[in-house]
Amino acid sequence: MFHRLLASFLLLTASTFAQAGFDPLPVDEIAPGIFVHLGASELMTRANEGAIANVGFIVGADAVAVIDTGGSLNEGRKLLAAVRSHTDKPIRYVINTHGHPDHVFGNAAFLSEGTSFVGHRNLPRALAARGHFYIDSFRRIMGDELLKDVVIVPPTLLIDDTRELELGGRSLVLRAWSTAHSDSDLTVVDKQTGTLFAGDLVFLAHIPVLDGSLRGWLKTIDELGETVVRRVVPGHGPVGDWPAALADERRYLERLGSDVRALVKAGKPITAAAATAAGSERSRWDLFDDYNARNATAAFSEIEWE
Amino acid sequence: MLTQLARLLGLAGLLVAMQFGAALAPAAAADPYDPWPGLVQDIFNNRDMNDGSAVIAIEMPYRAEDAAIVPVTLRNLLPPDDPRRVVAITLVIDQNPSPMAARFELGSASSVSQISTRVRVNNYTDVHAVAELSDGKLYMTKTFVKASGGCSAPAAKNMEEAQAKIGQMRFRQFARPGEGPTSGAREAQVMIGHPNNSGLQMDQVTQLYVPAFFVNELRIWQDGNLVLAMEGGISISEDPNIRFTYVPNGAKGIRVEAKDTAGHVFQNEWQVDASGI
Numbered sequence: 001m002f003h004r005l006l007a008s009f010l011l012l013t014a015s016t017f018a019q020a021g022f023d024p025l026p027v028d029e030i031a032p033g034i035f036v037h038l039g040a041s042e043l044m045t046r047a048n049e050g051a052i053a054n055v056g057f058i059v060g061a062d063a064v065a066v067i068d069t070g071g072s073l074n075e076g077r078k079l080l081a082a083v084r085s086h087t088d089k090p091i092r093y094v095i096n097t098h099g100h101p102d103h104v105f106g107n108a109a110f111l112s113e114g115t116s117f118v119g120h121r122n123l124p125r126a127l128a129a130r131g132h133f134y135i136d137s138f139r140r141i142m143g144d145e146l147l148k149d150v151v152i153v154p155p156t157l158l159i160d161d162t163r164e165l166e167l168g169g170r171s172l173v174l175r176a177w178s179t180a181h182s183d184s185d186l187t188v189v190d191k192q193t194g195t196l197f198a199g200d201l202v203f204l205a206h207i208p209v210l211d212g213s214l215r216g217w218l219k220t221i222d223e224l225g226e227t228v229v230r231r232v233v234p235g236h237g238p239v240g241d242w243p244a245a246l247a248d249e250r251r252y253l254e255r256l257g258s259d260v261r262a263l264v265k266a267g268k269p270i271t272a273a274a275a276t277a278a279g280s281e282r283s284r285w286d287l288f289d290d291y292n293a294r295n296a297t298a299a300f301s302e303i304e305w306e
Numbered sequence: 307m308l309t310q311l312a313r314l315l316g317l318a319g320l321l322v323a324m325q326f327g328a329a330l331a332p333a334a335a336a337d338p339y340d341p342w343p344g345l346v347q348d349i350f351n352n353r354d355m356n357d358g359s360a361v362i363a364i365e366m367p368y369r370a371e372d373a374a375i376v377p378v379t380l381r382n383l384l385p386p387d388d389p390r391r392v393v394a395i396t397l398v399i400d401q402n403p404s405p406m407a408a409r410f411e412l413g414s415a416s417s418v419s420q421i422s423t424r425v426r427v428n429n430y431t432d433v434h435a436v437a438e439l440s441d442g443k444l445y446m447t448k449t450f451v452k453a454s455g456g457c458s459a460p461a462a463k464n465m466e467e468a469q470a471k472i473g474q475m476r477f478r479q480f481a482r483p484g485e486g487p488t489s490g491a492r493e494a495q496v497m498i499g500h501p502n503n504s505g506l507q508m509d510q511v512t513q514l515y516v517p518a519f520f521v522n523e524l525r526i527w528q529d530g531n532l533v534l535a536m537e538g539g540i541s542i543s544e545d546p547n548i549r550f551t552y553v554p555n556g557a558k559g560i561r562v563e564a565k566d567t568a569g570h571v572f573q574n575e576w577q578v579d580a581s582g583i
Binding site for chain 1: 367371372373374375377379422424428429430453454455456457458459460461462463464465466467471474476478480481497499543544545547549
């Protein structure tokens, strides 16, 4: 109830703020009708307003789909301003590729009559389990000013397996994956241009971040690699050729897995994994020191059950 | 005593979390409020806390890399000729929704010298280890842990897998470098598959909080002698994992029994490798 009240309040304020002149988020038209803002390869901070993930939108003949909304309500409002600077068509769908804060904190900027929020069947559960923790945690990191209006907006349209969404002369193919980067990974393919929005199933340049299952992710990469598209918009990093863009991530995850497996076999404790696993990958990734120990810890707790 | 423990381990945490959840209380980093004196009252009945720096050590990473899996190691520092022994160790994560993470009871004849497990850490927090010695006194030491940033959360990563693994148990023995094969201490590990669900999330359909569901009791014996017992709460990570160093008593097997809050009992028994490895 509290959330619904807050949501309807934000519904009123979202349009006000958009009109109040938030600068449009810079976007590139990477293919006809497909606009992408590349997030900074950084941690979410007050200075970058949480704008670290790639976000974008696809414009059809009748309507628009927004794919991920950014790491703060401010970023969401700027993304809305970017949409409005390119088209007046209604935003029919806001698609969240998974439940992490850098992808969903801007959702409330898009609360509007006629807009459906779309997510993996597990996304409501993930947001219920983590949403309050994320808000508290990032209030500490980014400050109350950026966090005070962030609300968790769960999806209203759930994807069980695959589903096509229609934007008018342009259909998007959504696919829900089993646990990989997270337990709510969803991809979007624009058939018209052969563009895959992979969410955080694909990282380029930015070290992959494991919050699901290492073995599941490697399996998913194999299946995802069979998708017939020309290019990928990863969750983090530059737009890449397909499927070549998967190579670095696969190499990192395989290395992490084999290093951790060797440590488990040798009877080493979990702290040894954090200190040493995948160390050979260090020079190849942005933010390695921020995430590798955490990936190794998560991988260890999975692989020790093999 | 048991109901009081249950309250501290689960219910109190749940109530606190509900209040926090509803009010979206500001994070505690900027909050000068120190919960420790209140915790000493609630958990230890205000008993005197003696300096434990020569009795017990607590090791945790300064930064919680993954909020759901933060390794912690407790070491018994009493010299071998000390007439006192450690009877129990209580682990308290001050800023967690349920601060009392675990209480370990150390078997009287097993000389447990080291215990490692994994906990959830929600916030920037002091973590206290309180040892109760056979002299009846409490000895406290503490460390500080920074919460993790990023997208990690003190919640399950793979709920389907966690559910599928409920009740699976694993036992491992490890070689201890520099220690003899047939005498002296051994190191072993017990793993129990369990989501250890904190109960802090709301069901989307019913808008009710999901009940907490966790392993609240774990006992490890060599034959009839208790090696180690743990009373755990929702701050213990998914798939409870205890690695410990003990002195074998010649028993041929290690037996483990665990119970969860839904009344499930999980038990298993393993042969001890005679070589000690």
